[in-house]
Amino acid sequence: MKLVNKWIDKDGAGYVTLRPEDDEDMWHIYNLVQEGDDVRASAVRRVQSTSATGSVESHRMKMMLTLEVTKVTFSPATSAPTTSASSTAAAAASSGSAAEPTASLHLSGRVSAENKYVKMGSFHTLDLEANRDVRIAKQEWDSISLNRVEEACVEGRGAEVGLSFVARVARLGTAAICLLSEHLTTVRQRIEVPVPRKRIGSATLHEKGMARFLSTVYSALLRHIPYNTLKVIVLASPGFTKDTLYDYIFAEATRTANKQLLSAKNKFVRIHVSNPHVHSLVEVLKSPEITTQLKETKFAREGIMLDRFFKMLERDELRAWYGPNHVSLATDRGAVGTLLISDNLFRASDPKQRKRFVEMVEAVREKGGEVLIFSSMHESGEQLNQLSGIAAILTFPLDVEIVEEEERIAKEEAEKENAERMLPNDA
Known part of the structure; x- marks a missing residue:
């Protein structure tokens, strides 16, 4: 910008x-x-x-x-339709490259x-x-x-992580090619290629299907992943598919003398995930291999802190609060160490609602707390939205019921004082 x-x-x-x-x-x-x-x-x-x-x-x-x-x-950029091996090959063979969504x-x-x-x-x-x-x-x-x-408007911004979620599911080889920037996760292409099961007498069919799948994913990576500018390129999968793909990528790069891809080999990281879907992104960002390389990036910090909040909620719930009213109470008490808030809340149509959240952010920062504004276009932002879009890790424990009771008593006393001021003075 x-x-x-x-x-x-x-x-x-x-x-x-x-x-x-x-x-x-x-x-x-x-x-x-x-x-x-x-x-x-x-x-x-x-x-x-x-x-x-x-x-x-x-x-x-x-x-x-x-x-x-x-x-x-x-309307976010929509990925290309789910692609088979033949359609990817046709796209790669065409003289003009298709415009990115x-x-x-x-x-x-x-x-x-x-x-x-x-x-x-x-x-x-x-x-x-x-x-x-x-x-x-x-x-x-x-x-x-x-x-x-x-x-x-900071110069040099752009996508920082390229991801390929790959898997063998039943008779199908599936993959999703994604680009991850500070605020957006964009699925550039989804791939489905039939891969027959490996059985006695049908090993050749399995190997041919697997070769088509790997070739399709490799072509998609070359088209959609700017490996020269990315910090990290992640191959994620359950099982060993990621390792098979990794070996295939660099065997092909060597065979075709793709020097640029070979020079980017140290950027490739293989991560085990429980399932091959894009919502495993949070699982990827929490992995030690990624956090060490991306610890200074905004989205990695968000993923780490959201994971810390959920762990705090399990073991010390008096220090993990969520919901606008509860977080507002904790902010008033100066107890918020880290505020997690979704950008969804700042798009409220009611100006009073937006102003309320802006004031909360400013109050936390004034008291030395950390504020993380999550993008709702990232998986971590979607998870935070399920918790009403706002949560806080407190610097010291507070009991919600006690704080609410104290607030209720203070409000009643203030109303009583106002009522007494309104009464006429006795002669």
């Missing part, structure tokens, strides 16, 4: 102009734009004009439109700035695209939004 322009006054009102460059930038903009914001971007709209002869002509015109946003829709972001609302061709107040939808500027104007830019802009 490029920061093109920025102006924010002392009261927090103002605008930023951004130029998204990839899917993750689209995700950042989705999290920045809220209902009521004014967004300006290019749009294509059909315009009617009357010629000198009186005939009405209609044509499409590109223009800049400003909308007061009423609805924001984000990309995320889409649609903003709907009323036109809020004068335009020569579009009436004020009319409804329109902006389809945001990569490498096209978008200006976002808010009445108040809070700390969460400003931090996201700053984070999104």
Whole structure:
């Protein structure tokens, strides 16, 4: 993401102009734009004009439109359809490479700035695209939004981990090729190739099926995994399929003299997982082999802390709280050491709700606590959303029932004092 322009006054009102460059930038903009914001971007709209002869002509015109946003829709990049060995081979043999799927972001609302061709107040939808500027104007830019802009515009961001979940399941060889960045997990391709069981008299059929499966996965890795720029490339599977694939990859790289792939050999890590599905991502990120290499990355830290929270919940539940009301109580007591919060909560349509969570984050940081904002596009974020989207690891134990009772008593006393103040004074 490029920061093109920025102006924010002392009261927090103002605008930023951004130029998204990839899917993750689209995700950042989705999290920045809220209902009521004014967004300006290019749009294509059909315009009617009357010629000198009186005939009405209609044509499409590109223009800049400003909308007061009423609805924001984000569609993540969808993976290619499940691919068989033959379709992958055909794709690899084709002269042109297929375009990668990309995320889409649609903003709907009323036109809020004068335009020569579009009436004020009319409804329109902006389809945001990569490498096209978008200006976002808010009445108040809070700390969460400003931090996201700053984070999104850091140079050198991008996918950091490539993953291949592979397995032999019954008569099928299955694989999912994924890219993992700080905020998104993108499934680039799913693969299914028939692999007959290994039986007496049918070993040849099994070997041919396995060879087709490995070749298909290898071709998909070459197409979708930028191994030159990634920090780690993970081959994950139950059993020994990952080891078989690893050996095949570097045998093929040697045979074809693929020097770039051979030079990236030290990036490949083999991880055992309980099942070959993408939701095993959390299991991968918790493995010692990965945490040592990615301990400084945002998503690895989130996975580690979420795992620590669940363990704390099992052995010392007085130090593991979750839910907005309970975490708010712990924050007020200054007991939160680590706050785990989903970005879903900052997309609340009610501004009061969003402000509540922003204030919680700021309060924890002011008291020296750590705040981890989870992306709901990662498996760890989805798990946190199942716990209401917010949880906390406390620095000291607190009993929920005792704290709630103390709060209730304090509230009753405050209401009683207010009532007494309202009574007329006796002569």
